[in-house]
Amino acid sequence: AGGGAYWVDSQQKRYVPVKGDHVIGIVTAKAGDMFKLDVGGSEPASLSYLAFEGATKRNRPNVQVGDLIYGQFLVANKDMEPEMVCIDSSGKSSGMGIIGQDGFLFKVSLGLIRKLLAPKCEIIQELSQLYPFELVLGMNGRIWVKAKTVQQTLIIVNILEASEYMTAEQRKQALAKLSGN
Amino acid sequence: DLPALPVPGDTSVLAGLYGPAEAKLSKELPDRAALEVLLRPKVGLPGVLERSREQLLRQTCEAVVLGVLHPRTAITLVLQVLSDAGSLLSCCLNAACMGLLDAGLPLSSLFCGVTCALDPDGTIILDPTTRQEQEARAVLSFAIDSSERKVLMATTKGSCSMEEMQQCLAAAQRAADTIFQFYRDSMRRKYSKS
Numbered sequence: 301a302g303g304g305a306y307w308v309d310s311q312q313k314r315y316v317p318v319k320g321d322h323v324i325g326i327v328t329a330k331a332g333d334m335f336k337l338d339v340g341g342s343e344p345a346s347l348s349y350l351a352f353e354g355a356t357k358r359n360r361p362n363v364q365v366g367d368l369i370y371g372q373f374l375v376a377n378k379d380m381e382p383e384m385v386c387i388d389s390s391g392k393s394s395g396m397g398i399i400g401q402d403g404f405l406f407k408v409s410l411g412l413i414r415k416l417l418a419p420k421c422e423i424i425q426e427l428s429q430l431y432p433f434e435l436v437l438g439m440n441g442r443i444w445v446k447a448k449t450v451q452q453t454l455i456i457v458n459i460l461e462a463s464e465y466m467t468a469e470q471r472k473q474a475l476a477k478l479s480g481n
Numbered sequence: 482d483l484p485a486l487p488v489p490g491d492t493s494v495l496a497g498l499y500g501p502a503e504a505k506l507s508k509e510l511p512d513r514a515a516l517e518v519l520l521r522p523k524v525g526l527p528g529v530l531e532r533s534r535e536q537l538l539r540q541t542c543e544a545v546v547l548g549v550l551h552p553r554t555a556i557t558l559v560l561q562v563l564s565d566a567g568s569l570l571s572c573c574l575n576a577a578c579m580g581l582l583d584a585g586l587p588l589s590s591l592f593c594g595v596t597c598a599l600d601p602d603g604t605i606i607l608d609p610t611t612r613q614e615q616e617a618r619a620v621l622s623f624a625i626d627s628s629e630r631k632v633l634m635a636t637t638k639g640s641c642s643m644e645e646m647q648q649c650l651a652a653a654q655r656a657a658d659t660i661f662q663f664y665r666d667s668m669r670r671k672y673s674k675s
């Protein structure tokens with residue numbers, strides 16, 4: 301009688317790498333055949349130059365220090381250095397890889413990311429009716445946004461940051477004011 | 482990584498928790514997190530008293546933090562004394578626990594700090610003011626855990642008999658209930674906005 305398993309997720313500020321999580325990393329160093337990325341955890345993650353779609357020893361990806369990479373963790377446990385890849389198990393990139401130029405990267409809490417990643421997230425739907433924009437969500441609390449103009453980008457950034465604390469009503473009011481402009 | 486701020490009476494301590502972050506090679510432990518506590522007094526540089534309190538706080542925190550989940554990392558707790566009107570050590574303990582809760586670090590239980598002062602005539606005063614601490618025969622501080630109200634840390638200044646210590650401990654365990662309820666209420670308020 302009874303039994304069953306509960307999954308308890310709690311609000312955290314610090315990201316801890318988990319295998320399979322998709323995150324945004326910042327390239328901090330190139331060490332021979334590996335890149336070192338800052339993913340916001342306790343140590344930098346490593347990324348091999350061959351872990352990109354269509355990469356070979358002759359055809360290396362063009363990655364510079366300071367670039368943003370969207371990838372997933374292949375290895376992530378408490379005893380080993382985390383390893384990232386930008387291809388899935390079948391070798392396709394499926395949206396992962398180097399994130400393009402421009403745009404804006406900012407940090408939010410882990411709980412907000414999980415809220416935004418939920419299917420049919422209201423916040424994202426309402427924002428997409430405001431302006432068209434590109435959005436990358438990293439499970440490590442990092443969000444990259446790019447809209448047509450710098451002003452639009454910054455407005456979206458502010459709404460996303462504020463939606464941590466705003467109620468649905470306040471958000472609808474803010475968006476109504478903005479689309480009225 | 483954000484500060485937490487409890488205030489019993491007019492003593493207040495600001496706690497900032499950083500981690501689990503990368504540890505210096507000299508400080509990293511292969512199987513668990515290395516916990517460091519820094520206590521900054523309101524005026525002046527940290528001295529021997531702060532150092533001994535840091536060790537007490539560190540040992541208490543190490544008893545509850547599940548450090549084995551984060552080997553080779555460093556967890557740093559910085560406590561800044563904003564005002565001191567007595568019972569400073571238990572205020573630091575409470576601030577430390579709230580900081581750990583706020584940061585979402587894995588803990589086996591919560592803890593709270595309670596200070597008791599023993600009057601020259603044997604009365605037990607909980608959360609004494611500085612004046613009461615100075616006039617007391619003995620000042621005892623306890624760190625009580627939340628799961629079974631067991632003692633995580635006990636420190637005494639002055640002299641008292643074993644029975645008196647047991648009585649102070651019992652009073653502290655009862656007082657701990659109020660503090661744990663305060664933790665619950667604070668957390669509830671914090672999360673009810675979202």
